[in-house]
Amino acid sequence: MFRIAHRAGLVNPRARPMTTSHAHSGPEALKSPPFEVIRKDLDRVETAVAEQIRAFDPAVEPYVSYVCNTSGKRIRPALSILTGRALGGTTTDSVQLGVIIELIHMATLVHDDIIDGATTRRTVPTANAKWGNSLAVLLGDALFSHALALATDFDDNAVARKVGLASRQVCQGEIIQTQRRFDLSLDKNDYFRIIEMKTGALFAAATGIAAMLAGTAPETEKRIAEYGMQLGTAYQIYDDCLDIIGTEQAAGKTLRTDLAKGKLTLPILNLLENATEAQRTKLNRRILNQEPLDLPVLVGIAEYEGAIEAAIDTGLRLLENARENLAPLEPTEWSAALDGITRYVGHLLENCRR
DSSP states (O other): OBOOOOOOSSOOTTOOBOOTTTSOOSTTGGGSOSOGGGHHHHHHHHHHHHHHHHTSOTTTHHHHHHHHTSOOOOHHHHHHHHHHHHTTOOHHHHHHHHHHHHHHHHHHHHHHHHHHTOOEETTEEOHHHHHOHHHHHHHHHHHHHHHHHHHTTBSSHHHHHHHHHHHHHHHHHHHHHHHTTTOTTOOHHHHHHHHIIIIIHHHHHHHHHHHHHTTOOHHHHHHHHHHHHHHHHHHHHHHHHHHHHOOHHHHOBOOSHHHHTTOOOHHHHHHHHHSOHHHHHHHHHHHHTTOOOOHHHHHHHSOHHHHHHHHHHHHHHHHHHHHHTTTTSOSBHHHHHHHHHHHHHHHHHHTTOO
């Protein structure tokens, strides 16, 4: 059973003051997430994920292991741990929450790859490419349900409720995005609503629930959850830009799926907004006819670079807002790392400039 820390206010008696060596600044520091301050905690996440893999039936375990061991940067568990540390929460709570959020994230990736017809992720074949869509759907479902069951281990049922709500948001966002493919009536408000649900919600759950578990004041919990929402939204904008301008070798996953599947992401919406009437007519015709919108097509129709630049600038503004929401935190190495994550994502966005 995972006990919840009951602490009031923002004072963290175990916090170590932030020193210059902990500040995540400078070009070299931006090349990787600032996770060294919680490396041992992230190792605990990996151990806990391995334990959860073994909890599945032996006939299912190899499939779950394959998906879980193609691990990414573990940004969501890191956010839970850093938030908990910064606010004086227990590491046990933060690690357990991080595992739950990561299992949900992996479930969404399995389902995303099916929807997008992606064949590689993190340089290895996707579950759907390896075993087919039917098994991959069930594998994603198994990960979802297992994560929700784990959330009930906390004494406070508010944790399971918030995890369940975040999971519902993610699924609803994916449904709406799928529903609105090739839809010329989709505008930027619709776009932000979708990505806040499908991506921002899990980032917000990672930070907001960790803040709640640390027993912080409701207003601080709200601001830390908003930090997660804005960070996650900016990260999705980066992913949308990468899908257009990135290389599969560098990204380690199948790209151009958004354009091919008719997802109107922020760069495309910017392009439609600023195109001439003739350019917009060409773009609209291809969208309505569900013709692929790959990069050579975009280059031949309109000036796409400005549309990507504008999307990057939007993402950077979101990251500025995210940093402002960290104001209630005391200056420690953990709060510095939360700030550093925004600068790392900002570096990723800047690298999308042509």
